[in-house]
Amino acid sequence: MERIKKIFRLVHLSLWVLLTFLVAFQLGSEGDTHWRSTTAGFIATCLYVFYAHFHVLTQYTGKRSDGGYWLRLAGIVLTGPLPFMLFYHKEPDIGYYGMHLFSVVLFVFLSWLARVTENLVLNTIRKEQLEKQAAEAELHYLKSQINPHFLFNTLNNIHTLVYKQAPAAPEAVMQLASLMRYMIYESNAATVPLSRELDYVRDYVSLQQLRYKPSPVLDLHITGNPEACSVAPLLFIHLLENAYKHSPARLEPGALRVEVQVQADTLVFRVQNPVARKPANPLEEPGGIGLPNVRKRLALLYPGQHTLAIHDSGLIFTVTLTLHGLHSPAHERQAHLLHH
Structure with a gap:
């Protein structure tokens, strides 16, 4: 001013x-x-x-x-x-x-x-500053929701391993510490390299794999150069959580599929999972925030630069997130955010 x-x-x-x-x-x-x-x-x-x-x-x-x-x-x-x-x-x-x-x-x-x-x-200018502060406050609130929700689910998994006295329990604790380090420190930036976010995804998948048989239940396929673009941190975790949460308790190797395609300034992140049969009286899992959180963050971070497509065939559930203009400077995206 x-x-x-x-x-x-x-x-x-x-x-x-x-x-x-x-x-x-x-x-x-x-x-x-x-x-x-x-x-x-x-x-x-x-x-x-x-x-x-x-x-x-x-x-x-x-x-x-x-x-x-x-x-x-x-x-x-x-x-x-x-x-x-x-x-x-x-x-x-x-x-x-x-x-x-x-x-x-x-x-x-x-x-x-x-x-x-x-x-x-x-x-x-004052109005734009207030709108920016409000948008940043909402983004901070939405991101803060991720930590307790993720921690709740993961600690349940570790609790099961400890209860069974599984040898993988200490490794799971170390993996959780690594994930939390990323969430607390590195995710404070407006954007992170896509390659770093994918490392976080791999760590999360490895932690979830402890619940299943030795054969990997998730197939991660990446095409393009993840080093070439940056994304908002913790953008994909809810999509993965939903895939695990709504899949059957027993999964065959490769039952879950994650595809990441990087082409020019466009990123496609696709998650596919088999749909579990719902019990007659389903119980809601506490702390679930899932797709509504993703939609709100996308609307604030990538207005006019994203599509989120959901397809449910009854047997396979597919979520496809497409982001455009990932190479545009951060100040341009902030200005775009103010006018939406």
Whole structure:
């Protein structure tokens, strides 16, 4: 905000210098031998009227008029020509005084126009800043939902391993520590390299694999160069969680499929899982936030740059997330976010 105010001050200074030069040039070309004092008087009057009215407008902006503004405005108009008369080389007269009232009225109008313009610009910037803060607060809230939900599910899995005294329990604890390190520290950035996010996905899949037979139940297939683009962190975890959560308790090797396709500035992330038969009285798992969270984050992070397609054949459930424009600079995406 201070930067914008400095720009306005610079614009004011530049315009006053330009006006002074034009008035002096005009009076000099007309052969006025007292062009210096005349120019000084005219500019002094203009400065006084402009900034006196500008200050009054600043005081009364957003307030109900109680007559105070109009009283001060009348005082400015009546006393406006006086600075010029101090520099005027001849005896002051009423006719000359009246003629300069036109200049006074003109600069009263210009000061009003400048005040309205500055208010409009500053209020627009404040509004955009508030919208940005609100969007960032909602993104922070949505991301904070991921941690307890993920931790709840994973600790249940580790609890089962510990209960069975499985040798894989210590390894599972270390994998969870690695995942939490990424979630707490590295995911604070606006974007992370896609390759790093996929490493996180692999760690998550390895942790989930501990629940199943030695053969991998998830087939991860990547095409393209993951190093070539960046994505918002923790964007795919809910899609994977849903795939595991809504699959049958027993899974054949390769029953779950994850495809990642990187082409130019487009990323396609597809998750496919078999659909479990629902019990007659299904119980809702506590803490489930799933796809609604993904939709909200996508709407905030990639407005107009994503599609989320869901297909349920009754036997196979497929979610396809497509992101466009991944190579666009971060400031462009933030500006795009503000206008949506």
